[in-house]
Amino acid sequence: MRIRRAFAMGAALTVLAVGVPAATAFSDDGDGDCKNVTNGAKETDPQCFWMAPTPKEALDIVRFWAKDDGAKLKEATEYPVGWIDCTVETCSAEGEGDGQAHDEGDPAPEGYVEDDTPPACPTAGETCSVTPEEVAAAARTAAGQAIAAATAKGMRVWVDTELVDDYAAGSAALAAAAKRVGALAAQPGVVGIRFSSQLGYNGAVKTPEEMRSFVTAAAAALHQVAPGKKLGVHTVVPEFGCGANELCSAEMKKRFPLLTAENIEPLLTSGSVDQLVLDSGLLGGSYADWKIGLAEAQRNQWTKVKALAWDTLAMIGAEDASLAGKADAPLTAEQAAAVAQDRVASPLKDGAATVNLWTRWQDGKGGTYSVLGAKLAATPAWQQLDKLEPLQRRLSTIFDPAAPAVGVTQDVEKLSEVFSQIYVTG
Numbered sequence: 320m321r322i323r324r325a326f327a328m329g330a331a332l333t334v335l336a337v338g339v340p341a342a343t344a345f346s347d348d349g350d351g352d353c354k355n356v357t358n359g360a361k362e363t364d365p366q367c368f369w370m371a372p373t374p375k376e377a378l379d380i381v382r383f384w385a386k387d388d389g390a391k392l393k394e395a396t397e398y399p400v401g402w403i404d405c406t407v408e409t410c411s412a413e414g415e416g417d418g419q420a421h422d423e424g425d426p427a428p429e430g431y432v433e434d435d436t437p438p439a440c441p442t443a444g445e446t447c448s449v450t451p452e453e454v455a456a457a458a459r460t461a462a463g464q465a466i467a468a469a470t471a472k473g474m475r476v477w478v479d480t481e482l483v484d485d486y487a488a489g490s491a492a493l494a495a496a497a498k499r500v501g502a503l504a505a506q507p508g509v510v511g512i513r514f515s516s517q518l519g520y521n522g523a524v525k526t527p528e529e530m531r532s533f534v535t536a537a538a539a540a541l542h543q544v545a546p547g548k549k550l551g552v553h554t555v556v557p558e559f560g561c562g563a564n565e566l567c568s569a570e571m572k573k574r575f576p577l578l579t580a581e582n583i584e585p586l587l588t589s590g591s592v593d594q595l596v597l598d599s600g601l602l603g604g605s606y607a608d609w610k611i612g613l614a615e616a617q618r619n620q621w622t623k624v625k626a627l628a629w630d631t632l633a634m635i636g637a638e639d640a641s642l643a644g645k646a647d648a649p650l651t652a653e654q655a656a657a658v659a660q661d662r663v664a665s666p667l668k669d670g671a672a673t674v675n676l677w678t679r680w681q682d683g684k685g686g687t688y689s690v691l692g693a694k695l696a697a698t699p700a701w702q703q704l705d706k707l708e709p710l711q712r713r714l715s716t717i718f719d720p721a722a723p724a725v726g727v728t729q730d731v732e733k734l735s736e737v738f739s740q741i742y743v744t745g
Contacts, residue, residue, distance in 0.1 A: 448543075448544060449498055449501045449502050449505055449544050449545075453498070453502040454502050454505045454506070456502065457499075457502035457503045457505070457506065458506055460503075460720075460745075461720035461721060461727055462478070462503055462720050462743050462744065462745035463503060463506055464720065464727050464728065465718060465720040465727050465731055465741075465743045466478075466503065466506045466508060466509060466743055467506065467507075467508075468727065468728045468731040468732060469508065469718075469731050469735065469741045469743065470506075470507055470508025472731065472732060472735035473735070473739075474508075474731075474734075474735050474738065474739060474740060474741050475508075475510050475715075475739060475740040475741070476506075476508045476509045476510060476740075476741055476743060477509070477510060477511045477512065477513055477549075477551065477715075477740070477741070477742045477743070478500055478503045478504050478509060478511075478512045478513070478742075478743055478745045479513045479516075479717060479742035479743060479744045479745065480496075480500050480512065480513070480514055480744070480745055481514070481515055481516060482496055482497070482500075482514045482515060482533075482537045482540075483515055483518075483523040483524065483533055483537075484523070485497075486533045486536055486537055487523070490536075493536060493537065493540050494540055496540075497537070497540035497541050497543070497544050497545075498544050500512055500514070500541065500544075500545070500745065501541065501544030501545040503743075503745045504541075504544075504545040504548050505545065509548065510548065510549055511548050511549030511550060511551055511593065511594065512541055512545060512548055512549075512550055512551070513550075513551040513552065513553060513594070513596075513742060514537050514538075514541060514550060514551075514552065515533075515534075515537070515552045515553065516552075516553040517553065517554065517555075517598070518530065518534075518552050518553065518554040519554050519575075519577040519578050519582070519583075520554060520555055520575070520577075520578060524577070525577075526577075527577065527582040527585075530577060530582065530586070531585055531586065531589070534552065534586050534589070534591050534592065535589060535591055537591075538550050538591035538592070539591075549593040549594060550591065550592055550593050550594070551592060551593060551594030551595065551596065551634075552586070552592055552594075552595060552596070553595075553596040553597075553598065553638060554578065554583065554595070554596075554597065554598070555575075555578060555597055555598040555600070555601055556578055556579070556580060556583055556597060556620075556623075557571040557574065557575050557578055557601050557605065558571040558572055558575075558578075558579060558580065559580070559597075559619060559620040559623040559624070560601065560602050560605070560606050560611065560616035560617070560619050560620050561606065561609065561611065561616075561619060562611070562615070562616075562618075562619030562622070562623070564609050564611065566609065567606060567608075567609040567611065570608075580623075580627060583595075584627070584629070584632075587629060587632040587633045588632060592633055593633055593634065594633055594634045594635075594636065595629070595633050595634070595635050595636070596635075596636040596637065596638045596673075596675055597620065597624075597635065597636070597637055597638065597671075598637075598638045598639075599617065599620075599637050599638065599639045599662060599666065600639070600640070602616040602617050602620065603641075613661060614661065614665065617661075617665055617666060617669060618669055620669075621666065621669035621670035621671060622669070622670075624670055625670050630670065630672070634672045634673070635670075635671065635672055636671055636672050636673035636674065636675055636715075637662075637666040637671040637673070637674045637675070638674070638675040638676075638677075639662040639663070639666075639674065639675075639676055639677070640676070640677035640680060640688070641658050641662055642655065642658050642659065642662065642663070642676055642677075642678075642690055642700050642703075642704075643676075643677055643678055643679065643680060643688040643689050643690045643700070644688060644689070644690075644698070644700060645686060645687070645688055646686075646687045646688070646689055646693075649689075649692065649698045649699065649700065650698070650699055650700045651699060652699040652702075654699075655698075655699040655700040655702070655703045656699075656703055658700070658703075659700075659703040659704070659706075659707065662674070663676070663704075663707065663710070663714070664707070664710065667710055667713055671713075672713065673713045673714070673715055673740065674713060674714055674715070675714075675715045675716065675717065675740075675742065676690070676704075676714065676715070676716050676738075677716070677717055678690040678691065678716045678717070678718075678734065679691070679718075679719075679722075679724060689724070690704070691724065691733065694724070694725055695724055695725055695729065695730065695733045701737070704737040705736070705737055707737070711737055711738065711739055712739045713739070714737065714738050714739060714740070715738055715739065715740035715741060715742065716734055716738045716740075716741055716742070717741075717742045717744065718730065718731060718734060718741055718742065718743055718744065719744040720743060720744065720745075721744070
């Protein structure tokens with residue numbers, strides 16, 4: 320982990336054009352030599368790590384191996400390991416195996432019995448694996464049809480669901496929900512499952528401990544029914560938009576005590592989350608009190624992601640809904656061009672791995688917002704997306720098969736024209 324972060328920091332410093340004076344890089348002043356070199360970061364933030372305790376000792380190591388024209392390197396031999404080649408040596412029959420070499424496809428050793436025992440479930444007496452019948456039934460649902468349509472168009476597919484209420488209802492409810500999602504995830508073309516949105520923001524979890532417990536339990540349940548699938552969550556870290564403004568950071572931590580870097584990072588280091596999508600909704604006007612505009616807040620967010628090397632722990636993406644205009648008042652060509660630049664192109668330039676765009680949604684009053692017009696007609700917003708061909712591999716969208724604009728297959732086929740990845744609600 321430390322090595323990965325060290326390399327990531329080197330790349331981040333290069334991108335940010337931050338110069339480190341030679342006298343600092345090779346001084347013997349102490350452990351804090353290389354702190355505070357990016358965007359006003361704190362000493363507690365991971366910045367850089369020496370491969371040896373001090374620069375001087377690192378130089379001594381290099382000199383040791385380079386001495387006398389690399390004589391020590393030439394004398395070095397391969398580190399011994401405990402492997403035995405059974406084709407040229409006699410293998411012991413003690414321990415595991417039968418002492419014989421076997422090739423792929425050879426008959427199993429005498430007495431070998433295949434262990435087809437179902438995996439143990441959190442609650443005794445439950446069946447937590449997904450059956451072929453359940454997979455087939457899931458394929459016939461609207462979500463299953465959407466997944467099939469997206470796969471046929473070559474899109475990467477994620478199942479988008481919310482498990483926090485099931486977690487709160489107990490282990491049996493969580494296991495049942497995981498099985499339902501697992502049946503969808505077993506469809507061809509599905510690469511992952513996003514199991515929570517607005518995590519820590521919507522009030523469903525109250526403490527950092529509860530948030531970590533939910534993520535750990537949900538990930539364990541999903542790994543059991545959908546082994547090999549990537550797992551993701553969606554949230555926001557408001558302090559990231561503040562950059563080096565300490566007053567802004569303090570206020571954001573006060574307003575959103577769950578949504579701090581200290582509380583979110585353990586979700587990434589635990590191995591439970593492969594993808595973290597950060598919402599850009601707060602970046603619009605939430606930082607006006609500190610005279611931080613949209614562009615600056617967005618740069619601050621992705622600079623902080625890179626400074627903390629979160630992109631070495633998981634795939635970090637952005638999410639935005641502002642390209643979808645009201646059904647009766649779509650964005651003009653000028654408005655659409657500005658949003659596409661600010662909310663799509665800029666995050667990708669600043670460091671987001673992907674941008675997930677809401678192309679059709681409803682507000683709390685029932686108002687419909689969409690990137691497409693009636694019967695999937697092109698709009699200025701859609702035309703802007705169509706122009707972003709070099710970036711379309713990094714664009715994704717959310718699709719609810721329960722509320723298509725025309726029909727499940729027709730909607731998905733249209734979305735596949737500009738999006739390479741789709742989150743199917745299921």
